[in-house]
Amino acid sequence: MAMDLKEIEKFIKEAMPDAIVEIQDLAGDGNHYSATVTSSQFSGKSKIEQHKMVYNSLKGRMGNELHALAIKTKES
């Protein structure tokens, strides 16, 4: 199964409206992505918490429909 790049961006933005989301389809197969997410909501949180926020925004798709998503989080 695969997930569309726009769909990933939509889920992240729904959870973090102020986020700047840059997504790359690494292999061109709709299955291996990298996302850089910049949001003020990351401030004061550990890297683990920040990445969990991104995973949570995908509502259980990570590890299921979405096989590989490399995440980089930045505070804005």
Add this chain to the structure above:
Amino acid sequence: MDQQTNDLIKSEIENNDVCLFMKGTPDAPQCGFSMATSNILKVLEVNFKSVNVLENQNLREGIKVFSDWPTIPQLYIKNEFIGGCDIIKEMYENGELVKLLQTKGINFKNKN
């Protein structure tokens, strides 16, 4: 998660200062993210225990519940979940991983 799996995870991370749950083994990783993470530990010459989740389906699912983290690999140092591949890579690149190893009293070789 069943009790047996929970106990197994606990015993691995309590008995091994550095414990990496991964797909495959350090010599034959089965996933790029697992390979990248174990390679960082190899470069730093950290003595670590690797656990191949592909050999045990209960473990593969259980470790995600245990840490509330949806992906593998997962690195534990001294009984604490440190992160997955992206976090470990970032920590390696910005020097935080080396600092953490020092703080936790883990032997490694710093080539810088």
